[in-house]
Amino acid sequence: MSNPFLTAVNKYNLLENNDTVAVALSGGADSVSLLHMLYSVKQKYNLTLYAIHINHMIRGAEADRDEEFCRKYCEKLSVKLFVKRIDVPNIAKDEKISTELCGRNVRYKAFDELSKELGCKIATAHTLSDNAETFMINLIRGTSLNGLCAIPEKRDDIIRPLILCDRAYIESYCKANSLDFVTDSTNLTDDYTRNKIRHNVITELKKINPSFETSLKRLCDDAKNLAEYMDKQTAAAMSDCKREYGYSTQKICVLDKIIRQNVIKKICLESTSCIPEHIHIELIENILAKGGSVDLFGDFRAVAKQGILRIEKTDNNNTDEELLFSNIIDKEFIFNNIKYFVKEIKNTDITVENQIYLSDEEINAAVLRTRRQGDKIYFEERNLTKPLRKAMNEFKIPSELRDEIPLVAVNSNVKWCKGIKSVQTSYSAEKRKFLICEQGRIFCA
Structure with missing residues (x-):
């Protein structure tokens, strides 16, 4: 039987000799398996292993139970554990965002801080099943090509060695290695979109094609390769269109539609730090040839004048600044x-x-x-x-x-x-x- 963990490590070059790796450990089956798998190849790669646990302070005694479980598991493996207790409900309330989004934000902020402190990679326990769920969520909400890539195998200092392991493999791995783990009670309900997709949509799709998650991963890989190619073409086109005070409307107009729209999207992103919606891209396309201006989001507008496209603030009150x-x-x-x-x-x-x-x-x-x-x-x-x-x-x-x-x-x-x-x-x-x-x-x- 093939080992999807090792396959992912080799296929995506996730580990190198003498790496320092910190595992994002929740105490669930996925992250417990991940730490165990990395521990099993510790000598092969001469790894220095750590773990980090984030207590989101959402589930009261259950969250404290998870934290204590992670402490004992790391003690058993002699792996140093970093624990951060973060009051996600209060932060989410202050920032007026969902606890789900806030939890993700604080996790990755903590991962980034630890990565810089230790000079290490952060290994998260995203699986093949998580990848399928993310793809479906992106598809249902509406997405571009990048959204079809779903979860990247690695990005910056984040690596995902379980990305080819489905949930059934993780369950069998835990059983074969007598691994205990904890269960997050919120994963059992349909209160979150991801859980609805997991319990209802993916389950039905796997009845039609039991290998659905694996087949979908191949599509995600193709989408990623295409997105990388498109990014290179877009960067080259932007460089060719760049002028002192903006971008040549004539040059943009003659680009192939997909490259033209990508260029406009990148121009908006660079100028505003916001990703434009498709309607904004179309509005900008409409003024390229004839000139004019269109209001975008926030205080921004796009202006096409004298052959130059630029994005500007509609209320620039800083001209007296010194x-x-x-x-x-x-x-x-x-x-x-x-x-x-x-x-x-x-x-x-x-x-x-x-x-x-x-x-x-x-x-x-x-x-x-x-x-x-x-x-x-x-x-x-x-x-x-x-x-x-x-x-x-x-x-x-x-x-x-x-x-x-x-x-x-x-x-x-x-x-x-x-x-x-x-x-x-x-x-x-x-x-x-x-x-x-x-x-x-x-x-x-």
Whole structure:
């Protein structure tokens, strides 16, 4: 009989020699089996094993029973256990979310903290059956291609070695190895969507095809491979469409529909940190060729003008904001709803467009702000000083953005302005060189 645990470990490269792994241990059959399986290959991979138990403080005495069970089980295996007691009901109430979602959030936050503390992988006990349930939940609620991938075998520091083990295999494994476990009483009711799917939908589907969960996993793997390919194509298309102040509407229009919609989705996600609904993507598609604007979600809107698509806030009230340059060196900061980073560059031999050099005196006086009446900018290459408004005309900065884009100025003398190139070109010993990045993209060096 094949071992789906080892098959998953090898197929998805989940373990390496000398790994440190912390098992997310609830005390249920799945996580108890997972810790036992990893313990059985501990010597083979020279693993350092830990376990982490989250007491959600939802089920009172039953939750305390689970915690105590995990302590005794880990003592038996000489595995160090980390226990976190988190008041999920109160947190869920404060954040106005379901206890189910809140529980998931606090679990993964705890996993991330432990992973960073120990430098370890976190092994969760998601099974083939969990994967089928997640697929069906995503399908019923409505999903994109990524939702059809269901549960990933690994993501960042999370690994799922039981992803090819169905519930029947886990039950037989526990019986064969005389493993005790606890049962969460909430899993026995239909109060949660997952339980309804598990008890009613999956049960009926397996009557039609007993191998339904395995067949579905193959579909999930195909969906994952397709999603990875689409992500690469989308990234390449976005790079080709990117312009200084947004994305080329002409370039987006000629893309294949699936890539075009993915590009629009990614643009919205990067600009708003929210995934747009399909209706929003279609609304944006409708303005690409003819231009115009459409309201999206929250305070955001999409604008297609002069061949450029961009996502902007509808109520930008930050144009009078001013930041002391000396306070933002080597720091991330938000300006007009965009994240920037200022970095001092020690290597003065590197020459990049839009360099900015400031003396210590200028650094102390310089501010990052938007344009003001009377601003002027000096072009060293041409030995020419121009009013900023004329420089913005020369470099074709869209008129609707001119009151929003950042600049660095000492009084009315602009040292750098986003979108205006080659202000300073020469370096002198008494000046320091700086780099300004927007979301990882270099605008000034």
